[in-house]
Amino acid sequence: MQAEPEHDVVVIGSGAGGGMAAYVLTKAGVKVLMLEAGRNYDPLTETPMLHTNHQAPLRGAGTKDKVFGYYDATVDGGWEVPGEPYSRGEGSEFYWYRSRMLGGRTNHWARNSFRMGPYDFKPRSRDGLGVDWPVTYEDIAPYYDKTEALVGVYGRNDGLENHPNSGPGVLHDPPKARIPELLIQAAATDMGIPCVPARRAVMTRDLDQRKACYYASACGRGCAIGAAFQTTTSFLPWARATGNLTITTDAMVHEIEMGEDGKAKGVWYIEKKSGEHKFVPARIVILAASAGETARIMLNSKNAQAPDGVGNSSGQVGRNLMDTVGASMGARIPAFENRPRYNEDGAMGIHMYIPFWLYPEQAAGKLDFPRGYHYEMGGGFSQPDMGVGGYGDMAGGYGAKLKEEARRYYGSYVWFAQRGEMIPNEHCYAEIDPELKDNYGIPVLKFHYKHTEHELNQVAHFQKTTLELIDRMGGEVPTNVPSPKDAIAPGGWIIHEVGTARMGDDPGSSVTNEFGQSWDVDNLFLMDGAIFASKAHKNPTLTIMALAWRNTDYLVEQMQQGAL
Numbered sequence: 001m002q003a004e005p006e007h008d009v010v011v012i013g014s015g016a017g018g019g020m021a022a023y024v025l026t027k028a029g030v031k032v033l034m035l036e037a038g039r040n041y042d043p044l045t046e047t048p049m050l051h052t053n054h055q056a057p058l059r060g061a062g063t064k065d066k067v068f069g070y071y072d073a074t075v076d077g078g079w080e081v082p083g084e085p086y087s088r089g090e091g092s093e094f095y096w097y098r099s100r101m102l103g104g105r106t107n108h109w110a111r112n113s114f115r116m117g118p119y120d121f122k123p124r125s126r127d128g129l130g131v132d133w134p135v136t137y138e139d140i141a142p143y144y145d146k147t148e149a150l151v152g153v154y155g156r157n158d159g160l161e162n163h164p165n166s167g168p169g170v171l172h173d174p175p176k177a178r179i180p181e182l183l184i185q186a187a188a189t190d191m192g193i194p195c196v197p198a199r200r201a202v203m204t205r206d207l208d209q210r211k212a213c214y215y216a217s218a219c220g221r222g223c224a225i226g227a228a229f230q231t232t233t234s235f236l237p238w239a240r241a242t243g244n245l246t247i248t249t250d251a252m253v254h255e256i257e258m259g260e261d262g263k264a265k266g267v268w269y270i271e272k273k274s275g276e277h278k279f280v281p282a283r284i285v286i287l288a289a290s291a292g293e294t295a296r297i298m299l300n301s302k303n304a305q306a307p308d309g310v311g312n313s314s315g316q317v318g319r320n321l322m323d324t325v326g327a328s329m330g331a332r333i334p335a336f337e338n339r340p341r342y343n344e345d346g347a348m349g350i351h352m353y354i355p356f357w358l359y360p361e362q363a364a365g366k367l368d369f370p371r372g373y374h375y376e377m378g379g380g381f382s383q384p385d386m387g388v389g390g391y392g393d394m395a396g397g398y399g400a401k402l403k404e405e406a407r408r409y410y411g412s413y414v415w416f417a418q419r420g421e422m423i424p425n426e427h428c429y430a431e432i433d434p435e436l437k438d439n440y441g442i443p444v445l446k447f448h449y450k451h452t453e454h455e456l457n458q459v460a461h462f463q464k465t466t467l468e469l470i471d472r473m474g475g476e477v478p479t480n481v482p483s484p485k486d487a488i489a490p491g492g493w494i495i496h497e498v499g500t501a502r503m504g505d506d507p508g509s510s511v512t513n514e515f516g517q518s519w520d521v522d523n524l525f526l527m528d529g530a531i532f533a534s535k536a537h538k539n540p541t542l543t544i545m546a547l548a549w550r551n552t553d554y555l556v557e558q559m560q561q562g563a564l
């Protein structure tokens with residue numbers, strides 16, 4: 001009989017954090033078993049890159065099962081996952097997006113990849129709110145460079161305050177700005193606001209076996225040629241190629257088992273197809289199941305030594321839940337009506353963005369909100385689906401008039417999305433629901449969420465600035481702007497949830513040290529957004545990967561030295 005291969009490390013989750021950890025470990029010769037709750041997924045055979053919306057039911061429009069459209073890569077996921085409910089505290093609005101598939105949410109994220117800057121790692125030192133990270137930008141900068149170079153990120157070094165440059169030669173050339181982006185840039189420049197090439201984990205030159213973007217398909221469907229980063233076309237096949245990675249899919253982990261020596265002995269999971277409970281012994285356990293699920297597994301792992309959950313002597317597991325502050329506004333730009341048609345697809349997502357630009361005003365006390373926000377925005381001739389981006393302006397009806405109006409308005413709309421920093425507060429946390437269980441019998445999370453004046457004032461600033469931008473573009477300035485309270489996206493809606501097991505310097509107020517290593521259980525590491533100490537306005541995934549790389553280097557070093 002063939003002996004069971006020995007696995008030094010069990011990694012839970014195959015998304016951004018788990019994928020990076022498995023890649024670095026297996027390259028270092030460490031045997032890894034990855035447990036993934038979702039099904040196997042092969043982007044090479046399953047990605048409908050060149051299908052047209054016309055071929056899909058409802059012209060490809062989103063439905064409850066496929067919120068981002070018929071062809072979106074999400075498998076068995078969304079705001080609601082069948083058989084895997086969650087609950088909310090009274091008065092709390094929180095939505096939890098999950099993807100039950102190999103590669104997790106990396107298969108269909110928007111790939112916006114902005115580095116955190118020096119201010120973002122020391123926010124409390126600047127304004128007295130929240131906590132500082134136990135690391136500095138300088139600690140993470142080399143890992144940002146390495147991650148961007150490995151993953152492939154387009155963008156430009158603009159040398160802006162708190163928006164650090166990448167190392168020489170790291171970034172791929174950004175795609176050209178589209179016409180709507182150029183007009184936004186002109187209006188922004190008039191107002192003294194920078195508008196520069198965005199940074200996205202999309203390659204514009206060939207890299208290893210992956211091909212450069214060919215500007216013809218929607219990245220949210222997944223990218224079979226590997227130009228848009230996802231772990232299923234990169235970290236996972238690369239790690240498998242070392243011969244050191246075993247992946248078990250449909251494996252729903254629910255508990256970490258502890259030994260009497262205070263170390264993790266291994267993990268329990270449910271084999272989803274058979275319903276069987278299985279135990280895997282492990283020398284090291286890495287949790288990378290995403291911020292919510294990592295906290296859930298820790299809180300559900302109770303024993304005599306850890307009655308409140310494994311690694312939770314600080315009481316901080318599940319606390320400090322944060323998401324990006326989000327609001328949006330759109331407008332019709334008459335100058336864009338009946339534009340000559342041409343291919344404006346580009347790399348599908350944003351080519352340009354507006355980084356936060358008001359640090360001097362903030363330092364001078366001229367703003368009524370802390371921290372910052374950036375704009376993601378665009379417009380143009382995207383593939384038509386159920387509408388042309390503004391049915392509201394069309395007279396409707398049938399025949400020649402309808403066609404004439406559809407042609408007139410197609411491509412004449414712009415949209416602006418705010419992506420801002422949220423300050424952690426005591427009302428935002430996740431706990432185990434005392435009653436509700438999922439279909440596997442595992443207790444589920446109950447989310448509590450409340451914004452404060454910090455976030456609402458930031459939304460008001462975004463609204464005021466956007467109205468002026470639209471006005472300067474000669475656009476139809478919206479007159480029905482909702483109040484910030486109504487405009488702000490509910491918790492989880494921007495899908496950047498982080499912070500549920502934050503890192504820190506003090507075991508009394510944080511869950512892990514600066515390397516994502518549990519203060520309480522030294523062979524337990526966290527490698528996803530759970531360890532974020534704050535939620536800068538910069539989208540989190542690049543930082544999740546850079547931290548996971550740094551943390552894994554530390555882990556390998558410890559293993560080599562025999563400390564673990």
Ligand SMILES: Cc1cc2nc3c(=O)[nH]c(=O)nc-3n(C[C@H](O)[C@H](O)[C@H](O)COP(=O)(O)OP(=O)(O)OC[C@H]3O[C@@H](n4cnc5c(N)ncnc54)[C@H](O)[C@@H]3O)c2cc1C
Pocket residue numbers: 012013014015016017018019035036037038068097098099100101102103104105106108109110111112113251252253254288289290291293297495496528529539540541542544
């Ligand atoms: C539509 C969309 C757009 C986005 N756009 C951006 C963007 O532009 N920029 C950005 O930075 N971020 C973006 N994000 C967020 C980004 O996808 C996440 O930050 C990132 O994927 C988090 O990585 P992760 O490894 O923590 O989690 P995930 O990628 O979610 O991976 C976690 C994996 O763990 C598995 N898992 C969960 N529970 C268990 C369990 N109990 N047992 C075993 N396995 C388990 C899951 O099935 C999943 O495969 C977007 C997300 C979505 C959905």
Ligand code: SF4
Pocket residue numbers: 202203212213214215216217218219220222223224225226227228346347348
């Ligand atoms: S637009 Fe480019 S990066 Fe996006 S899916 Fe198509 S080829 Fe891939």
